[in-house]
Amino acid sequence: xxxxxxxxxxxxxxxxxxxxxxxxxxxxxxxxxxxxxxxxxxxxxxxxxxxxxxxxxxxxxxxxxxxxxxxxxxxxxxxxxxxxxxxxxxxxxxxxxxxxxxxxxxxxxxxxxxxxxxxxxxxxxxxxxxxxxxxxxxxxxxxxxxxxxxxxxxxxxxxxxxxxxxxxxxxxxxxxxxxxxxxxxxxxxxxxxxxxxxxxxxxxxxxxxxxxxxxxxxxxxxxxxxxxxxxxxxxxxxxxxxxxxxxxxxxxxxxxxxxxxxxxxxxxxxxxxxxxxxxxxxxxxxxxxxxxxxxxxxxxxxxxxxxxxxxxxxxxxxxxxxxxxxxxxxxxxxxxxxxxxxxxxxxxxxxxxxxxxxxxxxxxxxxxxxxxxxxxxxxxxxxxxxxxxxxxxxxxxxxxxxxxxxxxxxxxxxxxxxxxxxx
Amino acid sequence: xxxxxxxxxxxxxxxxxxxxxxxxxxxxxxxxxxxxxxxxxxxxxxxxxxxxxxxxxxxxxxxxxxxxxxxxxxxxxxxxxxxxxxxxxxxxxxxxxxxxxxxxxxxxxxxxxxxxxxxxxxxxxxxxxxxxxxxxxxxxxxxxxxxxxxxxxxxxxxxxxxxxxxxxxxxxxxxxxxxxxxxxxxxxxxxxxxxxxxxxxxxxxxxxxxxxxxxxxxxxxxxxxxxxxxxxxxxxxxxxxxxxxxxxxxxxxxxxxxxxxxxxxxxxxxxxxxxxxxxxxxxxxxxxxxxxxxxxxxxxx
Numbered sequence: 001x002x003x004x005x006x007x008x009x010x011x012x013x014x015x016x017x018x019x020x021x022x023x024x025x026x027x028x029x030x031x032x033x034x035x036x037x038x039x040x041x042x043x044x045x046x047x048x049x050x051x052x053x054x055x056x057x058x059x060x061x062x063x064x065x066x067x068x069x070x071x072x073x074x075x076x077x078x079x080x081x082x083x084x085x086x087x088x089x090x091x092x093x094x095x096x097x098x099x100x101x102x103x104x105x106x107x108x109x110x111x112x113x114x115x116x117x118x119x120x121x122x123x124x125x126x127x128x129x130x131x132x133x134x135x136x137x138x139x140x141x142x143x144x145x146x147x148x149x150x151x152x153x154x155x156x157x158x159x160x161x162x163x164x165x166x167x168x169x170x171x172x173x174x175x176x177x178x179x180x181x182x183x184x185x186x187x188x189x190x191x192x193x194x195x196x197x198x199x200x201x202x203x204x205x206x207x208x209x210x211x212x213x214x215x216x217x218x219x220x221x222x223x224x225x226x227x228x229x230x231x232x233x234x235x236x237x238x239x240x241x242x243x244x245x246x247x248x249x250x251x252x253x254x255x256x257x258x259x260x261x262x263x264x265x266x267x268x269x270x271x272x273x274x275x276x277x278x279x280x281x282x283x284x285x286x287x288x289x290x291x292x293x294x295x296x297x298x299x300x301x302x303x304x305x306x307x308x309x310x311x312x313x314x315x316x317x318x319x320x321x322x323x324x325x326x327x328x329x330x331x332x333x334x335x336x337x338x339x340x341x342x343x344x345x346x347x348x349x350x351x352x353x354x355x356x357x358x359x360x361x362x363x364x365x366x367x368x369x370x371x372x373x374x375x376x377x378x379x380x381x382x383x384x385x386x387x388x389x390x391x392x393x394x395x396x397x398x399x400x401x402x403x404x405x406x407x408x409x410x411x412x413x414x415x416x417x418x419x420x421x422x423x
Numbered sequence: 424x425x426x427x428x429x430x431x432x433x434x435x436x437x438x439x440x441x442x443x444x445x446x447x448x449x450x451x452x453x454x455x456x457x458x459x460x461x462x463x464x465x466x467x468x469x470x471x472x473x474x475x476x477x478x479x480x481x482x483x484x485x486x487x488x489x490x491x492x493x494x495x496x497x498x499x500x501x502x503x504x505x506x507x508x509x510x511x512x513x514x515x516x517x518x519x520x521x522x523x524x525x526x527x528x529x530x531x532x533x534x535x536x537x538x539x540x541x542x543x544x545x546x547x548x549x550x551x552x553x554x555x556x557x558x559x560x561x562x563x564x565x566x567x568x569x570x571x572x573x574x575x576x577x578x579x580x581x582x583x584x585x586x587x588x589x590x591x592x593x594x595x596x597x598x599x600x601x602x603x604x605x606x607x608x609x610x611x612x613x614x615x616x617x618x619x620x621x622x623x624x625x626x627x628x629x630x631x632x633x634x635x636x637x638x639x640x641x642x643x644x645x646x647x648x649x650x651x652x653x654x655x656x657x658x659x660x661x662x663x664x665x666x667x668x669x670x671x672x673x674x675x676x677x678x679x680x681x682x683x684x685x686x687x688x689x690x691x692x693x694x695x696x697x698x699x700x701x702x703x704x705x706x707x708x709x710x711x712x713x714x715x716x717x718x719x720x721x722x723x724x
Contacts, residue, residue, distance in 0.1 A: 075690040082476050099693050103474050183572045184580055185563065195584055196671065247563040249584035387692050397674050401585060 029061040031317055033089040034077065037302075038067035041275050046337040050325050057324075061317060063089070081105050086307035088314045089321055094128055094139070094300035095199055098382040101131040107306035108134040112319045118326060122345035124370055125300035128377070137303035138326055139343050143270045144298035144365030144374075145207070145291050146358070148277065152285040153187070153265040162292040165211050165236065168266070172245040175265040189245040191264035193252040194397075198389030200252050203297055203376050205396060207268050208240070209233025210374060211293035216388075216417070219373075221380020223421065226414035234399065234406035242400050260286070268297065271340040271362050288358045290365060298369020299376035335359070341366045384420045391416050461706075468699035475695040488700035498701065500676055501684040502708075505660065508595065508680060509712075512659045513652060515599040520606025520651075525640075527607075528614045538611075545604035553668040556597045560584070587677030590670050594678045597665050602658060606651050613647035614640070653713050660709055681705045 033051075037043050051063045066087075068076045074096055080086050081100065090097075090106060100106050113120065113135060120126050120135075125142030129135055149161060153175055162168040172189025179186040192204040209215075214230035217223050224230065240246055247258065259267040260280020267273065268291045277286050290296070304325060306318045324330060331344035335352035341363045342349070353359045381388045392413060399409040432441040467475055468489070470482040492498050523541045527534060544552065559566045560583040568580040583589045621639050630638065641648075663682045666672060672679035672687065679687075681701060689698035 078474060078690060078693065082474055084476065084478055099474065103476075182569075183578065184569060188563075195673075248582045249562040390687075390691070394673070394675060397585070401587070401674060 029314075029317070031061065031063050031089060031314060031321070032087040033063050033065045033091065033321075034068055034080070034087040035065065035091045036068055036070040036073050037091075038065060043334075043338040043340070046330075046334050049333060049337065050321070050330055053330075054321050054324055058317065058320065063321070081307075081309075084309060086309055088307055088310045088318050090137075090305040090307050091140075092137070092303055092305070094125070094303050095377050095382075095385050097129075097137055097303050097305065098131060098385070101136045102383060105308050106131075106136040107308045107310070107315060108136060109138070109306065109319075109322075110135050112306075112322075116319070116323055118323065119346075124341075124343040124345075124366065125375075126343070128300045128375065129303055137305035138322055139300055140304055140325070141301035141338075141340060142299065142343050142366060142370060143301055143340060144362070144367070144369035145268045145270055145296040146273070146361055146365045147266070147268050147289045147291040148259065148273055148286055149266045149289070150259075150262060150264075150282055150285050151287045152282075153262070161287075161289060162266070164292055165208070168292045169236075169239065169245075172240065172266065173243070176243075176245050185244060185247075186263065188247050188258075188264045190240065190266045190268075191250075191255040191259050192240070192246045193250065193255055194241060194246065195249045196251045198386065198391075198393040199376065201393040201396070202389045203299075205233070205237045205392070206297045206374075206376070207291070207293050208236035210295055210297060210372075212236060216378035216392075217380045219379065221378075221421075223380070223414055223417040225417060226410045231406050231410045234396070234409055237396060238399055238406060242403075268293070270301075271338075274339060274356075274358065288361055290361065290368070294368075295372035295374050296365050296369050297376070298366065298372075298374040380421060381417065384423065388417060388420055391420070464699045464702055467696050468703045470696050472696040474693050482696075488697045491697065492700050492704065497676065497679070497684065501679050501681045501701075504591075504676070504678060505680040505682075507591070508598065509656050509659045511595050512598045512602060513655050515595070516602040516606050516655050517648075517652065519599065519603035521610050523603070523607045524610035524614055525636075528611060541607050542604045544600050545608070547601075549601060549664045550668060552601055553597060553665050556593070556600075557669055560593050584670055585674055587675050590674055591677050594666055594669055597669060598659060598662065601665065602655055605658075606655060609647055609651040610644065613644045617643045649717065653716050656712065656716070657709060660705070660712075681708075 035047065037047060047065070051065060055062060073093070077086075077090075077092065077096075077100070081103070086105065090100070092100060097106065112118075120138070123139060125139040126135075129137040129139055154161065154171065157171075157174050159171045159174060160167075162171050168190075175187065175189040176185060177187045178184060192207075193200045194204075209230055210233070212229050212233035214227060214233040215224055216230075241248070247255065247264070250258070255264065256267070256269065256273060256276045257280065258264050259273075260277045260282060262280070262282030262285060274288075277283050280286075304322055306315050306322070310318065326344065328344065328346050328348070331342040331347035332349065332351070334340070334342040335347055335349040336355055339352065339356045339359070339362075341359075349359065349363070356362075377385050378388070395409055395413050395416070398404060399406060431437060432444075463477070466481075469484050469486065471485050471487055472482050527538045527541055531537075560568075562568065562580060562582040562584060565583070567583070568577075571577045571581065572579075581589055583593050617640065621643070622635055625635050625639055660680075661682055662680075663686060666678050666680060666683050667686070670678045672683040682705065685698050685701045685705065688694045688701060
């Protein structure tokens, strides 16, 4: 009897030893999620709501959400992946995920999409997530630029809201002023980032190059910079910057703040400009409309994926998280909380339209950019994007600083871009 | 009995073992923290690798990164920029550091406050200092432009970060401001170790202030000057945050030093093999330069 009891006790202990760690493991499951959007008003709240719902529907699973500043994001993610400790939920900018996908660090999602019957038809910017004929991510935002202008400043000068580049230029020239005669310009016609990263610099330039009909590459990925349209676009950019119609050497955030405070009269930017305007001194004077350029700058913004190195059971959980974020419910709440058009064509945006007065304008701008197939990442240069953007920025700066002919600059850019493609 | 004799570290023949034993943790730690990454970096520089992963098989040996590096205009430009920065910043740091040290070494009312003010830039975190300077030199609304126009030095604003020369000058200014207090503190320590008798004897012999500086102060300070200059030079060589926050290496690569180029190639363009090659060359240059500087005054340092 004693022996039997002992045997049972031993068996029970063995079972406990075998199962308890498993149970503890299930209870203490943590998925790592690194993002630069954690503290961002609106979209950060939306991520928080997705995490809350996920944790509620997956008892015992927690999401460890860590913020990494955008400026240090690529370095941090590269280090995490290279060190073999990637986050389970992979959040990347749409211009940087290609390097990770090319290294095989992103799990192909096709089978997950098929099993979950997730319909990505009409999903804005989803084509960008295709790498080597496999879907490696889901697009979380595709945007189009809108036009914001200080109505009071325009009225003071007797100017109508510009509808074309020529009108925009004339207005910018009239609105750039030294108000107190101290020799320092106090008010600028427009505002662009001219300091900082190549990607943002390129986006700023694209307002003018797209309107002139230029593209960095064609649909086949062939470099098309040395064309009359691009030369015209470069020439327009040179005019705006060299004439100091924009403040010089400022980062994008600083320019947005100056605009919100009434020191810049006109600004083209993405949906994220609105919350900044709302906190600025000139918020009551600022109105929104469609950009005076056709088509507007637009493009994919950020993507969500699964780390290929994550344990198998984590991958399934991460997919659940992605499925939740891409569900109709959360795509609809993205529109409300993020005040941006969600990529899903099935999202119900009626609440967002009520909450955000300019929501229809955002949708219209996004559609205009998407219809014209505009993206900040040129086709055929995805892997070399950072180098390409840096080269474009440097050659443009050279054009402005050394007063070079845009025609010669376009030829130089063409040659350098082709060399990059061959690397 | 023989076993205990083996472990007896007090025995004269075993005494040096204790030294090695005590040193072992530190040596192991240094090997782990410094030598291993260095080895990995050198190894990567001989591979054609974009994003490195330690668990991936080693790529074939190649000298392509070095061939590309030595043929690159950008690399030679970065070398030239680094050389200019090291020379100019070290020189002005030395002048200002020695000058302020001599000043606050004198006894006067408010000496403690003066010493504090001299050392203050050293205590301010680098990034905060750089952000303050970025606003001072802002092209549109900066204090410097306002001041220059008011004084009549210029009639229109200077685009500090759009002009290669102006941007380089701003970077040098910030580096000197941040770096001279270290020189000053080192020199002050050196000055206080010079016996007062030397000066008294020189005064009796009729030596004037300038002569006392040249013949007593500077020679007595030589060991400190040598070490300080090497440290300052190495700091300028490897400093990253000042240039990165102020100019990012631009415009037109006018402020792109070797450290900025390394970072850009590794984390901007994800070319870690190539970036490692730049890092290895930087290390070699640093070692040679330090060795040359120290070797020039073997008796003093």
